[in-house]
Amino acid sequence: MNHLDKLENKSIHILREAYANFKSLCMLWSIGKDSTVLLWLARKAFFGHVPFPLVHIDTHYKIPEMIEYRDKLALEWGLDMIYGENREALEKKLTFPDGNVTRLECCRLLKTEALKNTLNGKWPRYRLNHEKKAYEIDSNTEPFTGVIVGVRADEEGSRSKERYFSPRDKNSDWDIGDQPPEFWGQFKTDFAPGTHLRIHPLLDWTELDIWEYIKRENIPTVSLYYDHGEGKRYRSLGCWPCTFPVESDAKDVDGIINELKTGKFANIAERSGRAQDKEDGGGLEELRKGGYM
Amino acid sequence: MANGELLNKRDLINKQDMNIVIVGHVDHGKSTVIGRLLADTNSLPEGKLEQVKETCRRNSKPFEYAFLLDALKDEQAQGITIDTARCFFQTELRNYIIIDAPGHIEFLKNMITGAARAEAALLVIDASEGIQENSRRHGYMLSMLGISQVCVLVNKMDLIGYSEKPFRRIERQYRRFLKKVDVEPVCFIPISAMEGENVANHSDKMPWYKGMNVLEVLDSFKSEELPEDKPFRMPVQDVYKFTKGGDNRRIIAGTIETGKISVGDEVVFYPSGKRTRIKSIEAFNREPMTTIGAGWAAGFTVTEQIYVKRGEVMCIANELKPKTTGRMLVNLFWLGKNPLVKDKTYYLKLGTAKAEMRLEEIRSVIDASTLVSKKKEQVDRNEVAECILTLDRHIAFDLTGDIAKTSRFVIVDDYEISGGGIVMSDLEDQTSWVRDKVLMRNYKWIGSEISAEARASKYKHGAALILITGEKTSPRKELGRALEKQLFDDGKLVYYLGMGSVLYGVDADLIDHHLLPPSRQEHIRRLTEVAHIMLDAGMIFIISARELTADDYDVICTGIPPEKISVIWVGEEKTTDIPVTMHIEKVGDIQECVKRIRYHVNL
Numbered sequence: 025m026n027h028l029d030k031l032e033n034k035s036i037h038i039l040r041e042a043y044a045n046f047k048s049l050c051m052l053w054s055i056g057k058d059s060t061v062l063l064w065l066a067r068k069a070f071f072g073h074v075p076f077p078l079v080h081i082d083t084h085y086k087i088p089e090m091i092e093y094r095d096k097l098a099l100e101w102g103l104d105m106i107y108g109e110n111r112e113a114l115e116k117k118l119t120f121p122d123g124n125v126t127r128l129e130c131c132r133l134l135k136t137e138a139l140k141n142t143l144n145g146k147w148p149r150y151r152l153n154h155e156k157k158a159y160e161i162d163s164n165t166e167p168f169t170g171v172i173v174g175v176r177a178d179e180e181g182s183r184s185k186e187r188y189f190s191p192r193d194k195n196s197d198w199d200i201g202d203q204p205p206e207f208w209g210q211f212k213t214d215f216a217p218g219t220h221l222r223i224h225p226l227l228d229w230t231e232l233d234i235w236e237y238i239k240r241e242n243i244p245t246v247s248l249y250y251d252h253g254e255g256k257r258y259r260s261l262g263c264w265p266c267t268f269p270v271e272s273d274a275k276d277v278d279g280i281i282n283e284l285k286t287g288k289f290a291n292i293a294e295r296s297g298r299a300q301d302k303e304d305g306g307g308l309e310e311l312r313k314g315g316y317m
Numbered sequence: 318m319a320n321g322e323l324l325n326k327r328d329l330i331n332k333q334d335m336n337i338v339i340v341g342h343v344d345h346g347k348s349t350v351i352g353r354l355l356a357d358t359n360s361l362p363e364g365k366l367e368q369v370k371e372t373c374r375r376n377s378k379p380f381e382y383a384f385l386l387d388a389l390k391d392e393q394a395q396g397i398t399i400d401t402a403r404c405f406f407q408t409e410l411r412n413y414i415i416i417d418a419p420g421h422i423e424f425l426k427n428m429i430t431g432a433a434r435a436e437a438a439l440l441v442i443d444a445s446e447g448i449q450e451n452s453r454r455h456g457y458m459l460s461m462l463g464i465s466q467v468c469v470l471v472n473k474m475d476l477i478g479y480s481e482k483p484f485r486r487i488e489r490q491y492r493r494f495l496k497k498v499d500v501e502p503v504c505f506i507p508i509s510a511m512e513g514e515n516v517a518n519h520s521d522k523m524p525w526y527k528g529m530n531v532l533e534v535l536d537s538f539k540s541e542e543l544p545e546d547k548p549f550r551m552p553v554q555d556v557y558k559f560t561k562g563g564d565n566r567r568i569i570a571g572t573i574e575t576g577k578i579s580v581g582d583e584v585v586f587y588p589s590g591k592r593t594r595i596k597s598i599e600a601f602n603r604e605p606m607t608t609i610g611a612g613w614a615a616g617f618t619v620t621e622q623i624y625v626k627r628g629e630v631m632c633i634a635n636e637l638k639p640k641t642t643g644r645m646l647v648n649l650f651w652l653g654k655n656p657l658v659k660d661k662t663y664y665l666k667l668g669t670a671k672a673e674m675r676l677e678e679i680r681s682v683i684d685a686s687t688l689v690s691k692k693k694e695q696v697d698r699n700e701v702a703e704c705i706l707t708l709d710r711h712i713a714f715d716l717t718g719d720i721a722k723t724s725r726f727v728i729v730d731d732y733e734i735s736g737g738g739i740v741m742s743d744l745e746d747q748t749s750w751v752r753d754k755v756l757m758r759n760y761k762w763i764g765s766e767i768s769a770e771a772r773a774s775k776y777k778h779g780a781a782l783i784l785i786t787g788e789k790t791s792p793r794k795e796l797g798r799a800l801e802k803q804l805f806d807d808g809k810l811v812y813y814l815g816m817g818s819v820l821y822g823v824d825a826d827l828i829d830h831h832l833l834p835p836s837r838q839e840h841i842r843r844l845t846e847v848a849h850i851m852l853d854a855g856m857i858f859i860i861s862a863r864e865l866t867a868d869d870y871d872v873i874c875t876g877i878p879p880e881k882i883s884v885i886w887v888g889e890e891k892t893t894d895i896p897v898t899m900h901i902e903k904v905g906d907i908q909e910c911v912k913r914i915r916y917h918v919n920l
Contacts, residue, residue, distance in 0.1 A: 025543060025612050025613075027333075027334055027412075029612075030334065030612065032614075033572065033612060033613055033614040034614075036572075036614035037554075037572045037614045040554045040555060040570060040571075040572075040614065041554065043555065044554055044555050044627055044669070067601055067602075068600075068601045068602065068603075069570075069614065070557060070559065071557065071559070071564070071566070071568055071599055071600070071601050071616060072559075072562075072564070072601045073557075073559040073562055073564065075559065102562060178405060187430070203427070203430075204426075204733060204734055205426035205427070205429055205430045205652055205734050205737075206430045206433075206734075207429050207430055207432075207433030207434075207462070207727070207737060208433055208725045208726075208727065208737065209572075210666050210726075210727040210734060210737075212732075212733070212734055214664070214729055214732040214733075215732055216732055228414070230405065241602060
């Protein structure tokens with residue numbers, strides 16, 4: 025068993041535990057490389073099927089290619105696709121690009137609030153109708169009690185403290201000082217009504233592992249990750265007003281792996297192109313305590 | 318050793334990974350050791366060291382390597398590690414994941430979370446403070462968690478002038494303690510993490526020490542081998558059938574704990590004892606495999622369509638059998654806010670099995686830091702105890718001496734994992750004698766070509782057992798017969814049997830017909846076997862019997878899956894302790910009453 029096999033099998037085990045223990049389960053798919061690897065692992069765990077819905081939070085500031093890619097894969101792979109949004113904030117233009125709120129407040133409204141209210145079913149969920157190839161308001165408003173998320177421990181400080189099964193209270197808050205013990209492959213799968221669990225199958229993966237796995241499995245990724253001749257590419261995908269491309273001439277997966285192993289990114293944090301991190305004291309902790317991924 | 322060069326070498330060698338945990342008493346310098354390891358192996362992200370140094374300068378604090386790890390705001394405020402942080406670094410040999418476990422007693426559960434992921438441990442003791450409470454407690458925990466590779470770092474040697482004598486004294490005392498808890502340390506190293514002595518270099522301040530430095534010890538640890546040489550064990554996680562996408566495979570999925578298995582091997586599931594053969598090893602986007610072993614999250618199809626479910630353990634026939642019982646002697650540690658007490662219901666999770674659990678007896682409670690044992694009525698937080706546990710049903714497991722991995726369990730109290738332990742021995746329980754017979758019946762059962770699903774789809778209903786019970790004068794038989802008639806008229810495959818019909822036929826050889834213990838249990842067992850045959854034929858089987866008890870019900874559940882059983886109590890007062898699906902106080906019109914039953918049990 026090599027390094028990637030070990031990571032893969034551990035993640036599959038966690039996904040199957042989640043599926044066996046949670047009736048109302050979903051997986052967050054940000055369209056980025058990590059959650060796409062997570063989606064691929066789900067297809068591995070369930071032998072080509074994904075037996076729970078995928079949830080995407082659409083801030084309407086995502087780079088358009090991301091949405092095209094999302095819907096293309098959803099139709100090809102027969103995914104149960106749901107998206108949610110903060111309609112009110114968008115209508116009232118309470119966003120950073122509109123110049124009305126700070127970056128952090130914009131993140132809180134368009135991502136954290138939208139996510140919270142999509143997961144608990146209070147705001148409309150839009151579900152992909154595979155026959156019509158269009159999204160429709162979902163009649164199911166049952167809260168999701170298990171939410172699978174593709175965070176990695178090496179991303180930044182607070183994520184390195186995460187559990188594989190991490191409880192959130194009634195307000196979706198994370199109590200970092202009092203987390204459940206986790207040992208011998210046993211996870212917290214019992215939870216009080218009104219609370220839910222975040223499940224983190226990718227906790228042990230590094231950015232390099234992700235790219236090496238994408239290469240090994242030949243997983244389709246958004247072309248924004250690659251340089252198309254302008255000497256720039258995205259290392260991490262977010263909303264266009266707050267995510268900046270990095271200087272790089274990596275044109276394919278091999279190029280990125282090479283760059284991560286030997287080149288200039290070997291020692292630079294992946295999220296350095298994300299503006300909101302810097303305004304949160306570099307830790308993302310405040311955002312994450314309130315439910316940010 | 319520049320990190321860049323090392324990273325390049327990853328192309329050349331297929332490097333191993335290793336999880337290492339650092340444990341020890343609070344303030345003995347665990348985080349400093351890690352900070353130093355990261356810095357000395359050049360493993361920090363660019364700018365991180367400068368950033369932390371800058372924060373220290375702004376707050377007029379002296380810089381410490383520990384601040385690198387205690388990156389979280391909460392922690393810096395308190396100055397102690399509250400959770401296990403993970404750091405990555407590498408040597409020429411391996412990629413290391415270093416887990417920093419908190420030393421504060423309050424955070425023992427976090428220490429365990431960190432340590433349980435590790436293959437080896439570094440245990441840090443402050444040379445100036447000597448062995449403290451948690452130095453010992455953590456040593457004991459490493460033993461219980463099954464971590465056998467331990468290196469002791471005697472830190473802060475700079476504070477005692479790098480002198481050998483106090484180091485040797487600590488080594489002697491602590492070796493003695495570790496011996497008592499069955500841990501054989503790899504070595505003791507005198508270090509100063511703050512000054513970087515004996516971490517990545519060979520200190521010239523301690524010429525009397527000739528052994529390995531910390532990095533060398535790490536590279537000397539052996540990687541945990543996947544236990545393929547042990548008997549095969551795979552706790553069943555689930556049985557998948559994703560027919561919606563036109564996929565007719567029925568796949569038994571789980572992660573293989575020990576051993577290996579090949580297509581064609583005969584397998585037995587425990588505790589049910591059901592047998593079949595491996596038809597295929599299933600996978601998505603991978604070359605087909607014919608053999609698979611420990612560590613793999615696997616999936617199998619089998620030749621005979623037997624009914625198994627999550628919680629059973631798949632084993633290979635003719636290998637060491639696991640134990641199956643609902644009562645066991647264990648060693649456990651308790652982490653819960655509330656103590657472990659008798660007369661309370663908990664859940665026990667072992668592998669994928671989950672059962673209701675009660676504490677039957679506390680043999681002794683051991684103070685993990687002094688190893689003094691005492692008699693107590695409850696097990697408090699951070700204590701270790703030898704106990705007898707009783708489960709509401711039997712599960713399959715191994716003894717810690719046979720296969721450690723499948724002997725480990727956790728206890729859930731009020732939604733929280735509150736303790737963990739290992740099974741020392743299996744004990745007889747009330748239904749052991751029935752279970753052994755059922756196990757043999759399943760083992761010897763001659764399977765049919767027709768699956769349970771095929772029968773259910775032909776008859777348009779699944780098999781079910783309806784037990785109608787109540788006091789002597791209650792109209793159980795009348796209700797049973799009327800229920801049979803209505804179901805029959807609706808085209809269902811149904812059969813009614815009164816207890817009396819069994820007593821003088823199937824049970825004719827049992828002299829005592831009065832249904833009193835102990836022969837009562839044998840009557841119930843035979844009734845269960847009759848029901849088992851009827852259910853296997855795909856029928857709805859109705860039995861009426863007087864005043865069935867919880868003990869009777871336990872015997873019936875040993876032979877028939879509880880989810881197929883409905884219990885209906887007839888009569889105003891419920892006079893036994895049997896758990897019921899429905900209680901009919903007044904029967905009234907019998908046909909109406911039958912309709913109520915059908916609605917309630919969904920028939």
